[in-house]
Amino acid sequence: MDTHNAGVGVGFGEEAVDGGEDDSVGDLWADATLLDEQAWERVKSNDPTLTCLEVRWEGVDGGGGIDWENEGACLGANTHVKKLLLQDELVSFIHFDVGTKLAFDHFLDGITQNRTIEHVAIRSPDLGSGILSCRGGLRPFFDDKSNLRSLELRDNDRPGVSDPWSGLVGILFAMDKQSLERVYFESDYVSDETWGKVVEGLSLHQNLRVLSIEASNPGGSKNTLCAVKELLQSPICKLKELYLTSKGGFDSKGGELLAQGLAKQNTIRKLKLEGNKHIGAEGWASIGTSLQSKPMQLKELHLGGNLFDGKAMVSLGGALDQCTSLETLELPKSQFSGVKDDSWKAFWKLLTNTSSTLRKLDLYSDLIETSHIDDIGMTHLGRALSGNKTVTELNLCQNKSASSVGWRGLFTALHNPHTALQYLRMYGTNIDDRGIAALAEGLSNSSTARCLVVSHSDQVSPIGWQRFFQRWRNANSVLEEIHLHKTCINDSGVNAMVDCFAISGKVLKTLGLSNNDSITKAGWRAVCRLLQRDGCMLERLDIERDAYVEGTASIFANALVGNSHLQSFSVALNGDGVPATEWTLLSSSLCDRTSIETIYSSNHTLEHLLDPDDRDDDDEMVYESDLPYDLLVLLQLNRDHTKAEAARQKILRYHMQSDDGVNVDAFVRMELGTLPHAIAWAGRDSAGFPVLFGLVQSLPSLFESNATGKAAGAKRKRPE
Numbered sequence: 001m002d003t004h005n006a007g008v009g010v011g012f013g014e015e016a017v018d019g020g021e022d023d024s025v026g027d028l029w030a031d032a033t034l035l036d037e038q039a040w041e042r043v044k045s046n047d048p049t050l051t052c053l054e055v056r057w058e059g060v061d062g063g064g065g066i067d068w069e070n071e072g073a074c075l076g077a078n079t080h081v082k083k084l085l086l087q088d089e090l091v092s093f094i095h096f097d098v099g100t101k102l103a104f105d106h107f108l109d110g111i112t113q114n115r116t117i118e119h120v121a122i123r124s125p126d127l128g129s130g131i132l133s134c135r136g137g138l139r140p141f142f143d144d145k146s147n148l149r150s151l152e153l154r155d156n157d158r159p160g161v162s163d164p165w166s167g168l169v170g171i172l173f174a175m176d177k178q179s180l181e182r183v184y185f186e187s188d189y190v191s192d193e194t195w196g197k198v199v200e201g202l203s204l205h206q207n208l209r210v211l212s213i214e215a216s217n218p219g220g221s222k223n224t225l226c227a228v229k230e231l232l233q234s235p236i237c238k239l240k241e242l243y244l245t246s247k248g249g250f251d252s253k254g255g256e257l258l259a260q261g262l263a264k265q266n267t268i269r270k271l272k273l274e275g276n277k278h279i280g281a282e283g284w285a286s287i288g289t290s291l292q293s294k295p296m297q298l299k300e301l302h303l304g305g306n307l308f309d310g311k312a313m314v315s316l317g318g319a320l321d322q323c324t325s326l327e328t329l330e331l332p333k334s335q336f337s338g339v340k341d342d343s344w345k346a347f348w349k350l351l352t353n354t355s356s357t358l359r360k361l362d363l364y365s366d367l368i369e370t371s372h373i374d375d376i377g378m379t380h381l382g383r384a385l386s387g388n389k390t391v392t393e394l395n396l397c398q399n400k401s402a403s404s405v406g407w408r409g410l411f412t413a414l415h416n417p418h419t420a421l422q423y424l425r426m427y428g429t430n431i432d433d434r435g436i437a438a439l440a441e442g443l444s445n446s447s448t449a450r451c452l453v454v455s456h457s458d459q460v461s462p463i464g465w466q467r468f469f470q471r472w473r474n475a476n477s478v479l480e481e482i483h484l485h486k487t488c489i490n491d492s493g494v495n496a497m498v499d500c501f502a503i504s505g506k507v508l509k510t511l512g513l514s515n516n517d518s519i520t521k522a523g524w525r526a527v528c529r530l531l532q533r534d535g536c537m538l539e540r541l542d543i544e545r546d547a548y549v550e551g552t553a554s555i556f557a558n559a560l561v562g563n564s565h566l567q568s569f570s571v572a573l574n575g576d577g578v579p580a581t582e583w584t585l586l587s588s589s590l591c592d593r594t595s596i597e598t599i600y601s602s603n604h605t606l607e608h609l610l611d612p613d614d615r616d617d618d619d620e621m622v623y624e625s626d627l628p629y630d631l632l633v634l635l636q637l638n639r640d641h642t643k644a645e646a647a648r649q650k651i652l653r654y655h656m657q658s659d660d661g662v663n664v665d666a667f668v669r670m671e672l673g674t675l676p677h678a679i680a681w682a683g684r685d686s687a688g689f690p691v692l693f694g695l696v697q698s699l700p701s702l703f704e705s706n707a708t709g710k711a712a713g714a715k716r717k718r719p720e
Contacts, residue, residue, distance in 0.1 A: 072110025172201030196223030232261030255283020379409030414442025548577030662694025
């Protein structure tokens, strides 16, 4: 797993609400139940456990066993479904036949009678000409009796549809003004004029807390921003989160309009202005001034995909220096043009303010762009961080404008024992041997660094990695994660790494070494030494590569036997290319069936042989089908139970039972004093009932109340 995407900016509709209520769009639909024949039965019975429903319209013509024309009424009468997601990327009303349109029409008529649904999301490429035009479509959801709290309309139009959201304007003006709290809109084809009217309608909603608009306005954004300004200046505005992503970009006048609204607003806690490469120095100066004009308690500021020159950086730096409530600052995929020494120094001044509460700084770059943070910017950043006691996360991934001079300047921050920096992510940069050596020196002095991502660093040579680990010596290191995916590290570097971790990796829990093609079996044997070392705390190990090297899994089989911490071991991408004999060896490390003792001493902590965070649903299907069933069972036993109980379950399954039932011989060979305890141990819960039942059938005399120990012993002839 290439762990480098954390902190890469805020995605559309992924933000939490009110700071305490975790009602993001992503979280809202995480527990969605897909509407199928079985789910319909639950809808009909008004199942109280069914609260979140996803409807995919692609099945309307095929039916899928569902009577779409009538079942909408069942959902309309349901009193427990609170969240409804309608989506289908394949819907196109111009291709619907008359019967299909009628079915959809009746379905909507039914569900819109529901008054308990609070959250609605519609993700369809045809909202304008389809859903809102079908007999009024979803209009009943928005009348004065609506309980609607959040509305998401996303990917809801297509090229060629004239003003596809014009019908939405009247709805927003007509609906209840008290209930709506969150709105997430995304469209590439809605006009600026219509956007302005949509925002105007939203300004009447007194409890609106979150507004997110992602649009493409090649003709300009004047109407949109005028309406946003009026919304922010409204005395009833209680907006806490505002997200504006413009693929066409705002100009300087747009920036001034937005600034005028922000200047009158002090409830905003999260602000996102993304994709605006034409605001210019004057626009950013206006926005910067607005952030200082009132005591706005801004917590998060996202300025991704923008263009900043020197004047803009000075203006923003001065504003943010006064914004001491700010905890997250993100400038992902932004370009810095003509930013010189004084401008960088002025911008990073915000990090030297002793009243600052900034925790996260995201400066992730885009591979396509070239104007990233240069040596001067990195050096000033390092100096500012040296005295900073609050910033814990720094993301510099794919910054390719800095040389070793800039990286050395940055890593001076790690020399200060008071620096709070814990998470340093810098995959895909141009860091070289000199830069990585400076990082080693910094880590040798750091007592706070917990996570290091230096993947895709192809400018660091094999000898550079070897020297990096030879120079990094820190007995006080608290590093828990290190990711070195797709680098030039070789066997010598791995050996140096293992030696280094004896001192500097005592609390290391995650090690990522995937797609390092220069590491051979000799290097993996060195990693095995790490796993076998007393006190090894490693929980996740990733060594997978695109083309599996035969014999790799076998090397780790013995190392896993005595390891009691490793939970995830990614040995091969989707399990491809691993011979059956190697899976058998890994299976034996989880359960050596030779005796009770060997089973007990097997590995009972390993839960995954693929990284559980590196698979989607399709990968999971490949994973389940490709790994041997017996191995999957053992992994599941480890996942579901404590180490002690996993060992017991394996002994019950693989030693006390056989293909024919109970393994009588396992009990016959026991000492008389041990036998009663073994029987009680096996039968203490339902997992051991099959063993107990089989034993009663096979040796009933053991359980006769009048049987004496001597009689029982007589019937149990001990093998010579």
